[in-house]
Amino acid sequence: MVTKSDTNSVQVEIVPSRFLMPETAQRLLCEIYKNGGIRRIMIHGPNMPREVPYGPGKGIPIEANRNLLVEIGDQAIELRVKVGRIRLEMESEDYLGGLKAACERALPFSFQFRQGKFFHDRMTTSDYAKYGKVEDERILGLIDPKAKKDKLAILSEDMVTFKEDEER
Template sequence: MTEATYPQCRIVPQRFLKSDSAQRLLNAVVRVEGVRRMIINGPRLPATVPYGPARGKPNPHPDRKKIMVGDTEFELEVQVGGLILEVEEKGVIAEIRKVCDEVLTVPYTLDEGTFMKPVPTMSDYAKYGPDADPRLLGLADPRSRKGLVIIQGLK
């Protein structure tokens, strides 16, 4: 676990974002200097129908699609309801607010606080072991088989 603590903030739009708006917001936010880590939050959009009589059948969803952030392409698996960001220093949050004002077409709130888990849980220990990289903590669902996405192409 790292000793240093970094400021964190959370962007919560008043409406769920469609994939296009989410892509626009993410691209604007990652270009702000000093963003260390980021989580995209929201209700999950499963690839197959999870339960009911149609269980297991494919679930085409217009918002579950590949998006491009920086030079990195990844699949959006949630309907974007919020972003949690960890930044290098407090001044970056003001920058993020400015970017949100420009990009978001719906009202939003930007809170400062602690939103990522600071210490590993039992599940994290089981998944990543005793010498886990502290930067991984709280970034991905430990039950998920997919890992993190490293955004590239910003320089």
């Protein structure tokens, strides 16, 4: 038996066939943002450290990975990852057509567009151990279990608000 969700929200995953340059990522995120109807969004990809993490060159700054600002709406985010996957929760199915069209406009190459369930909605043991009981459950599924506590973002329905200054 399939349990029906009590909301009409839908979850979508967009996987481009290549990793995005910051300019393309900004174009894609702006198009997605303009389409509206976003409840939650997660940007995923390999980490881009700001300095060499280990080895003989440890601590040397990596200029190419610094100051990668992405402007979405009137907000500026600093990219810490090479964008390779975007997961979204949309308010309803009505926004999906526009979302796919936004991806087609912004991406110069092919991409996968999947509808499914990508954010968990119950707290895992790791979540509880790290954050205790959370008031805003939208945070569930946005948390990288390996990330530090300050490296997370919450998207509200009205505006983007960030805890500290990081996104992961």
